[in-house]
Amino acid sequence: AQSVTQPDIHITVSEGASLELRCNYSYGATPYLFWYVQSPGQGLQLLLKYFSGDTLVQGIKGFEAEFKRSQSSFNLRKPSVHWSDAAEYFCAVSFRSNDYKLSFGAGTTVTVRA
């Protein structure tokens, strides 16, 4: 069965510092990859997605992610974090060979300190 691993449960970062959130997946087939963000009390919002083509994808709010097939990874980055980036971040993956069911990681909570 496909699975998604986000190794970091909680990350604290200073405002203005860079941020990287890790995501690894298993299954083997060509994945469709997503990052979602959930602010407290809010629903999930799509930050970015990768289907094919350029492995470095740009998203909203200044986020980017890089797909590395050899490492089965899709890490999320932001060069300079703002206090409003404090939220929970979820990596998700689906596969054509698995009926495109969207599987999520456990999430990484980001705290931004002044």
Next chain:
Amino acid sequence: DVKVTQSSRYLVKRTGEKVFLECVQDMDHENMFWYRQDPGLGLRLIYFSYDVKMKEKGDIPEGYSVSREKKERFSLILESASTNQTSMYLCASVATVNTEAFFGQGTRLTVV
């Protein structure tokens, strides 16, 4: 804008009650999903549907059933609510298989 609407933001039900969670989307999407979200576990797929009257079990279907009589509406049913079903429930809608999922605001269900 795509809109996915869940009928309740908060629900409190008693053990043994039959509970209905409703989800409606307004963009004619074929695929709809029900997830539950628990701290440290992320989102886990309960059921999904890729067409009217069609349903597939997800990763944790036990204790749940679903109904999709119309394309825009996907209902999650807890046949006999139990305390371990206290959770946040999220509905999602997807246009085609490789496009993004749009989520409702969630229903926080407490079973007492």
